[in-house]
Amino acid sequence: MEKPAITLENVKKVIGGKTIIHGLTFGIYPGEVFGFLGPNGAGKTTTIRMIVGLMSMTEGNIYIQGHSIKKDFKKAIKNIGAIVENPEMYKFLTGYQNLLHYSRMAGGVSRERISEVIELVGLKDRIHEKVKTYSLGMRQRLGLAQALLHSPSVLILDEPTNGLDPAGIREIRHYIRRLAEKESLAIIVSSHLLSEMELMCDRIGIIQKGQLIDVQTVNDFVQDEKQMSVAFTVDDIDKAVRVAAEQCHFKIVKTKSDGIELQLEKEQIPIVAETLMKNKIKLYGIESTAKTLEDKFLEITGGKEIV
Amino acid sequence: MSSMLRLIQNENMKIYRKGTNRIMLLMLVGLILAAGLILKLNTPSPKPHVNDSWKQALIKENKNLEKEIKKVPKESQSYLKKEIAINQYRIDHHLPPVNGLHIWKFVDLMTNLVMVIAIFTIILAGGSIASEFNSGTIKLLLIRPVSRTAVLFSKYIAALLYAVLMLVVLFIVSWLVGGILFGFNGLTQPYLQYHNGHVTETNMVLYIFKEYGLNGVQLLMYVTLAAMISSVFRNSALAIGLSIFLLMVGPTAVQFLSKYDWVKYVLFANTNLTQYITGTPVVSDMTLGFSIAVLAVYYAAFVLIGWLFFTKRDITA
Incomplete structure (x- = not known):
């Protein structure tokens, strides 16, 4: 250089x-x-x-x-x-x-x-x-x-x-x-x-x-991790949580009012979708939320004193 | 050198584009006009002298003055002595005094306005440094390939140029106003100077320029003081306020304390150099040379302190 x-x-x-x-x-x-x-x-x-x-x-x-x-x-x-x-x-x-x-x-x-x-x-x-x-x-x-x-x-x-x-x-x-x-x-x-x-x-x-x-x-800042958060919009949240935990062994980041959010890699998205549908859970939408600089920044600075 | 000229050009642009600085120039012209008109309206038009009647008048006046001199305390005697000597000189040399005001007398009176010019220049100099800090423009000013010393110097020079411009305006306008209102026929009057009991004739223009020069030294000292305060405190209100306060109070305070010998080392006891020509010095053993030496030391200190604070300190504005 x-x-x-x-x-x-x-x-x-x-x-x-x-x-x-x-x-x-x-x-x-x-x-x-x-x-x-x-x-x-x-x-x-x-x-x-x-x-x-x-x-x-x-x-x-x-x-x-x-x-x-x-x-x-x-x-x-x-x-x-x-x-x-x-x-x-x-x-x-x-x-x-x-x-x-x-x-x-x-x-x-x-x-x-x-x-x-x-x-x-x-x-x-x-x-x-x-x-x-x-x-x-x-x-x-x-x-x-x-x-x-x-x-x-x-x-x-x-x-x-x-x-x-x-x-x-x-x-x-x-x-x-x-x-x-x-x-x-x-x-x-x-x-x-x-x-x-x-x-x-x-x-x-x-x-x-x-x-x-x-x-x-x-x-690097934004994509240094392969893992991403994916939100699945479903009808039966409780069932979805159970299925995801028992059959897919994924960590549930959080449950939302209209679905669940999981931490996973790109290739795992269709697997989760398939599993949910197999269990008769209605799947309305899948949305991956890439980690933003802001998340990263908060992570690095410990979320303190940020303006 | 040309880069310094460009810096001064910049400072001049900032000075003359600012409304307040132009208003101050107009105020000066206004003051001269107002003073001229007031004096014109309050002095009766001079009567021409009939034969040698003025000589009798002066002889009579001197007799009165001589009686008076015995009554007044010692300190006031020198002024009366001066009057008597000048009157006597006029009688001896056949120099009739001009009744009332004449052009040079007016110009001479208007040299008092040099103090007003000093105040205006203090406002300008105090403002030109500190306002850059107050407004934050100092940051963009000092990130140029120019040393801080050069920036400070250009501001100082531009302020002094403004003072010189005001002095020139004062001279020309008061000469014109004096001539128009009181007639140009007093032009040939010589100035009678009294020194150690002797009266000498000097050219009026020379005398006026001397007055301007001596007052100019005072102006220079106050402006340099204002610039230093401005550089140290970086606050225009403080720099202007403090300098004008010192200019007002300093000379009076010095008069009050004149019985102490150390007073002669105080700045304000020395700024007014006309004390060696017209009046008596603050402390009796002071001389012109002594005052100039004291002023030089103060001047060097002001420049050094102002420069150190301007060039060495961090810019946090």
């Missing part, structure tokens, strides 16, 4: 004698969308702030395209476009003036590039209006525009879909995927919307109490 675009090496943060981040080590590769998942107060934002140099590290180092953010801030930060928490822009300036402001700080951003980015995030019609008249969704787009302005190779988005309507969320999601796949950006996305992460990310890192407790690809 190629070199990672961002590398965190044993990054620690101690604030007032309290360790907030306990030695994070991971890398993110070009073309990859990395989901940073964790309950509030787990250290997501602190980590992001350390990556972009807003906060100092107590120990360890972070490299962006090989440049240390500690020692070589300007060279490192050049490669990053970011939104940290909310996309807070100057409300008394227009959207365009805001972009002009950041383009002057980056250097080498042409007017054409500004127009291009405005077009890209779909703000062309309102760009010359003051930001205070913008909706949260529009501010989010403007935030994305300022992050992309200097064509960075690393994009960091803190809660990028916050405040967007469903159509906007889908658009941003497609956009993020496109940036990663077509332009090979390394993208870090943080969110507590698990369903969002599942659709957007390639890999997910779960952070809890300042520790990275698991990093997996989304597919």
